[in-house]
Amino acid sequence: MEIFITEDYGQMSRKAAEIIAAQINSNSSSVIGFATGSTPVGTYKELIRMNSEGSLDFSGVTTFNLDEYFPIKGDDPQSYRQFMYENLFSHINVNKNNVNLLNGEAEDWEKEAAEYEEKIKRAGGIDLQILGIGNNGHIAFNEPAESFSRWTSLIKLTQDTINANARFFGKEEDVPKKALSMGIGSIMAAKKIIMLVSGKSKADAFSKAFYGDITPQVPASVLQFHQNVTLVADKEANF
Numbered sequence: 001m002e003i004f005i006t007e008d009y010g011q012m013s014r015k016a017a018e019i020i021a022a023q024i025n026s027n028s029s030s031v032i033g034f035a036t037g038s039t040p041v042g043t044y045k046e047l048i049r050m051n052s053e054g055s056l057d058f059s060g061v062t063t064f065n066l067d068e069y070f071p072i073k074g075d076d077p078q079s080y081r082q083f084m085y086e087n088l089f090s091h092i093n094v095n096k097n098n099v100n101l102l103n104g105e106a107e108d109w110e111k112e113a114a115e116y117e118e119k120i121k122r123a124g125g126i127d128l129q130i131l132g133i134g135n136n137g138h139i140a141f142n143e144p145a146e147s148f149s150r151w152t153s154l155i156k157l158t159q160d161t162i163n164a165n166a167r168f169f170g171k172e173e174d175v176p177k178k179a180l181s182m183g184i185g186s187i188m189a190a191k192k193i194i195m196l197v198s199g200k201s202k203a204d205a206f207s208k209a210f211y212g213d214i215t216p217q218v219p220a221s222v223l224q225f226h227q228n229v230t231l232v233a234d235k236e237a238n239f
């Protein structure tokens, strides 16, 4: 595991963007797994800047996103679909046909999940997966549980996560109680993983995940078993 501890959020974002850009520059048809949340927003701004300056080309890139609330309409401003278009996809030259997002309106979530896994496989797997971490150690929407989930499935969100995400919805009651999420197995299948961690509020989850026991109660701890993880954390997150 490679670990970069940066001075602040800005430096974390630049470092992360450099790593993602290096992946795309070494293989222009890379398959990139994207994450939502506040943490990667600065990284996405850097990627947009590189793309507009001409040093980074997304035209051959395929994308998969980790998760989506369920149910939620695709045009709901709080959907992760909207988040990704607003914060990245609308501002870069990615081919929109190569953008893959879980459908929060799917009538049959099991079919949606199985097809999503199939699409990842057909694309040749994920070359670089970007991750954030929840306050309770979750990755994507894989909440602390009795066992590690394998593949994409429907997850019941914990009260912790609902509270943490209420800031985007205005009030807690409006946060969907479930989400479709890539599983721990799907995430671990990525060839490389980059995790971004920022701020004091993540210090506890960060230390449990990378310096504690590997347990499904701290889903991110499973990354200790992955062969190619890069951690980019700012000083505040590094307890």
Ligand code: GLP
Pocket: 035, 036, 037, 038, 039, 040, 066, 067, 131, 132, 133, 134, 135, 139, 140, 141, 161
């Ligand atoms: C959500 C997302 C995660 C993300 C987490 C942390 O729960 N499903 O993928 O890592 O939020 O978000 P933030 O970066 O806003 O703290």
